[in-house]
Amino acid sequence: MAKRPKNLLVAQSGGPTAVINSSLVGVIDEARNWPEIGLVIGAERGIKGVLEEKLLDLYRESPATLQALRWTPSAALSTSRHKLQPGDLERIVDVFERYNIGYFCYIGGNDSMDTANRLGELAQAQGYGLQVMGIPKTVDNDLVETDHCPGYGSAARFVAATLRDAGLDTEAGAASTPVKFIEIMGRHAGWLAAATALAREGRPDAAPQLIYVPERPVTLATILSDVERVVKRLGYAVVAVSEGIRDPEGNFLAASESVDAFGHQQLGGVSVYLADQVTHVLGLKARFEKPDTMQRACTALISPVDAEEAYQVGRAAVRALREGYTAQMVNLIREPGPVYRVHTGLVPLEKVANRERLLPPEFMASPEEGATEAFLAYARPLIGPPLPIHARLERYPLARAYP
Amino acid sequence: MAKRPKNLLVAQSGGPTAVINSSLVGVIDEARNWPEIGLVIGAERGIKGVLEEKLLDLYRESPATLQALRWTPSAALSTSRHKLQPGDLERIVDVFERYNIGYFCYIGGNDSMDTANRLGELAQAQGYGLQVMGIPKTVDNDLVETDHCPGYGSAARFVAATLRDAGLDTEAGAASTPVKFIEIMGRHAGWLAAATALAREGRPDAAPQLIYVPERPVTLATILSDVERVVKRLGYAVVAVSEGIRDPEGNFLAASESVDAFGHQQLGGVSVYLADQVTHVLGLKARFEKPDTMQRACTALISPVDAEEAYQVGRAAVRALREGYTAQMVNLIREPGPVYRVHTGLVPLEKVANRERLLPPEFMASPEEGATEAFLAYARPLIGPPLPIHARLERYPLARAYP
Numbered sequence: 065m066a067k068r069p070k071n072l073l074v075a076q077s078g079g080p081t082a083v084i085n086s087s088l089v090g091v092i093d094e095a096r097n098w099p100e101i102g103l104v105i106g107a108e109r110g111i112k113g114v115l116e117e118k119l120l121d122l123y124r125e126s127p128a129t130l131q132a133l134r135w136t137p138s139a140a141l142s143t144s145r146h147k148l149q150p151g152d153l154e155r156i157v158d159v160f161e162r163y164n165i166g167y168f169c170y171i172g173g174n175d176s177m178d179t180a181n182r183l184g185e186l187a188q189a190q191g192y193g194l195q196v197m198g199i200p201k202t203v204d205n206d207l208v209e210t211d212h213c214p215g216y217g218s219a220a221r222f223v224a225a226t227l228r229d230a231g232l233d234t235e236a237g238a239a240s241t242p243v244k245f246i247e248i249m250g251r252h253a254g255w256l257a258a259a260t261a262l263a264r265e266g267r268p269d270a271a272p273q274l275i276y277v278p279e280r281p282v283t284l285a286t287i288l289s290d291v292e293r294v295v296k297r298l299g300y301a302v303v304a305v306s307e308g309i310r311d312p313e314g315n316f317l318a319a320s321e322s323v324d325a326f327g328h329q330q331l332g333g334v335s336v337y338l339a340d341q342v343t344h345v346l347g348l349k350a351r352f353e354k355p356d357t358m359q360r361a362c363t364a365l366i367s368p369v370d371a372e373e374a375y376q377v378g379r380a381a382v383r384a385l386r387e388g389y390t391a392q393m394v395n396l397i398r399e400p401g402p403v404y405r406v407h408t409g410l411v412p413l414e415k416v417a418n419r420e421r422l423l424p425p426e427f428m429a430s431p432e433e434g435a436t437e438a439f440l441a442y443a444r445p446l447i448g449p450p451l452p453i454h455a456r457l458e459r460y461p462l463a464r465a466y467p
Numbered sequence: 468m469a470k471r472p473k474n475l476l477v478a479q480s481g482g483p484t485a486v487i488n489s490s491l492v493g494v495i496d497e498a499r500n501w502p503e504i505g506l507v508i509g510a511e512r513g514i515k516g517v518l519e520e521k522l523l524d525l526y527r528e529s530p531a532t533l534q535a536l537r538w539t540p541s542a543a544l545s546t547s548r549h550k551l552q553p554g555d556l557e558r559i560v561d562v563f564e565r566y567n568i569g570y571f572c573y574i575g576g577n578d579s580m581d582t583a584n585r586l587g588e589l590a591q592a593q594g595y596g597l598q599v600m601g602i603p604k605t606v607d608n609d610l611v612e613t614d615h616c617p618g619y620g621s622a623a624r625f626v627a628a629t630l631r632d633a634g635l636d637t638e639a640g641a642a643s644t645p646v647k648f649i650e651i652m653g654r655h656a657g658w659l660a661a662a663t664a665l666a667r668e669g670r671p672d673a674a675p676q677l678i679y680v681p682e683r684p685v686t687l688a689t690i691l692s693d694v695e696r697v698v699k700r701l702g703y704a705v706v707a708v709s710e711g712i713r714d715p716e717g718n719f720l721a722a723s724e725s726v727d728a729f730g731h732q733q734l735g736g737v738s739v740y741l742a743d744q745v746t747h748v749l750g751l752k753a754r755f756e757k758p759d760t761m762q763r764a765c766t767a768l769i770s771p772v773d774a775e776e777a778y779q780v781g782r783a784a785v786r787a788l789r790e791g792y793t794a795q796m797v798n799l800i801r802e803p804g805p806v807y808r809v810h811t812g813l814v815p816l817e818k819v820a821n822r823e824r825l826l827p828p829e830f831m832a833s834p835e836e837g838a839t840e841a842f843l844a845y846a847r848p849l850i851g852p853p854l855p856i857h858a859r860l861e862r863y864p865l866a867r868a869y870p
Binding site for chain 2: 076079080085103105106108109112118119120121122124125126128129130131132133135136137138139140141142143144145146163225226228229230232233234235236237238239240244336351352353354355356357358360361362363364365451452453454455456457458459460461462
């Protein structure tokens with residue numbers, strides 16, 4: 065009698081992205097090709113669903129559902145931010161044994177890579193034949209050992225498009241409200257804020273006129289004088305600001321002042337705070353925009369490049385498991401040359417777990433430059449087709465002495 | 468010798484929209500058909516550009532620019548919120564005479580309709596042959612005497628798409644952050660907030676689970692208990708809230724508490740305030756999203772229906788001027804029957820000026836219903852093609868005793 069095939073368990077972890085479901089479908093589609101894989105089982109809410117045995121039979125989903133899921137943002141299995149408790153890993157291995165799980169795919173960020181890695185180590189120590197594979201996803205783009213992370217391209221497309229639109233709107237209404245802050249995701253890393261520089265492609269003076277990232281400490285006073293200078297020059301300023309910008313002492317800018325009636329620090333976030341400061345200190349009317357989770361969930365601005373790559377890393381994870389690999393993360397390797405091309409590879413989980421990649425010096429520029437040409441060349445292909453072309457009037461003045 | 472043709476002056480006023488430029492191009496394109504119209508002159512920053520004689524020759528713009536402008540959000544001529552000062556109207560008539568302006572098209576909301584009307588009256592009183600025509604635009608959809616306003620359909624498409632995406636994201640992450648507030652434009656009227664109900668088409672339980680509009684007074688306590696009830700039922704709640712919601716005494720909800728270190732009321736707005744209250748009073752983690760001007764300027768979510776209608780009202784304004792009409796606003800009249808069809812008409816400016824249309828009772832529902840079926844039937848055709856279909860897993864549970 066043939067050996068009973070082992071099942072594959074897949075889960076999604078951390079913040080959703082616009083394309084994390086595409087990776088899930090990649091796993092399911094590829095697993096169907098291999099008779100040595102039994103069922104594909106989905107755990108609801110990440111590792112929590114394993115602990116609670118909330119498990120789904122994903123092979124029963126219809127082809128139509130799976131096809132549409134490739135273009136559906138957010139995490140179809142739901143996610144959690146469950147912190148591992150003592151005994152959790154042992155309990156997970158126990159559940160895995162009972163459900164005959166031989167393969168585990170964890171779609172997530174650097175925390176998840178750590179969980180997957182520890183799980184693989186424990187199973188090995190117990191002599192239980194579990195292969196684990198990490199599938200990268202994060203709009204923060206902060207995983208090491210990969211050219212970029214699935215999820216980032218779509219978020220980058222969203223923020224670039226948003227800044228471009230906001231630039232048009234702010235310029236048109238500059239007579240009444242000349243300053244606008246847009247708060248971009250990123251507590252530690254400025255990858256997403258830097259991507260707003262793509263909004264300026266072809267028009268260097270366009271929005272955002274200033275970009276602040278967590279990697280470059282900055283004071284409120286500097287931001288105020290930067291804004292004032294830009295408004296003096298152009299008549300308006302649109303500012304992209306990472307939620308995690310800090311002063312030179314390492315304190316978050318937004319948390320440093322104003323406490324409400326309950327003694328809570330900070331209502332809103334850094335964009336609320338900065339708009340308020342510009343209004344009251346500089347006397348310039350300022351608005352703020354906080355797209356929040358729209359950055360990771362906007363259907364209309366999914367990057368097709370990103371969606372396809374997310375699908376491919378899912379497929380590659382299953383192929384690697386079948387080839388016997390374990391304790392690896394699938395990564396994206398960019399091929400050299402002028403044409404954008406990537407292929408997938410593998411990197412040991414222990415090299416990725418709990419590490420974070422900040423913007424390297426060659427990508428960082430002054431707030432006014434926002435990002436270097438090298439960064440733009442890096443990020444440009446990830447967002448998919450160029451953003452739509454907007455028209456501007458040539459503005460032919462009528463002679464004063466007309467007619 | 469033939470009579471020298473009079474020139475047409477066009478200006479854009481108030482907040483930009485995604486399609487206000489489409490109306491501008493409609494004016495230019497139609498004017499070219501009529502030899503009795505000389506130049507088409509654009510005033511920069513609305514009526515301010517007339518006062519300062521910042522005037523542009525729009526016939527010199529290239530066909531490519533004008534074509535692309537039909538799909539470019541924001542106001543290409545720039546706008547202002549200039550309040551008329553004593554003597555302004557007289558000065559404007561003077562400028563008009565010097566530039567041989569016989570026709571004036573003002574693209575704007577109800578303030579602008581008032582300005583256009585007063586200008587027409589003054590010119591008439593002075594025996595100066597000026598014809599004025601109002602072209603409606605506002606994302607607030609609050610002009611009277613028209614089925615709807617150009618600009619609203621695109622904003623409605625944006626907010627509906629955004630709430631649908633936010634619903635997916637919040638549901639997936641409900642284990643960590645179950646509540647989300649999204650702040651929708653509308654100081655007085657709830658048209659745009661009500662349009663978020665279109666996000667639920669085909670799935671009544673989907674986001675937004677609660678919608679608050681300025682027309683229905685509400686207290687903080689009611690909102691908190693509504694949110695608590697929805698979270699108990701579904702595990703999460705996504706709430707669309709008009710920026711202008713008020714308590715039964717008529718006070719804005721957001722402005723009623725918390726004063727910062729400078730003594731300024733209110734940082735942020737109602738969504739910041741409500742997210743803070745839910746977190747600290749209910750103990751449920753809450754986020755807020757403030758799309759702000761994205762609602763009126765998102766290129767990716769322009770409604771093609773809206774863009775076309777905006778273009779047609781621009782053209783209709785010029786045709787009406789040529790037929791000798793003055794002191795009218797072009798309106799949109801919906802034809803009866805199951806198929807959506809509109810045509811343009813005319814309504815005297817004095818009937819529109821300074822009046823505002825709130826949500827009528829037949830469109831208003833409880834916060835949980837959000838909007839009536841009659842409203843959905845009204846708003847559905849305005850947003851263009853249906854929103855993209857999202858997939859949901861059917862969620863086939865694996866037997867506990869597997870295998």
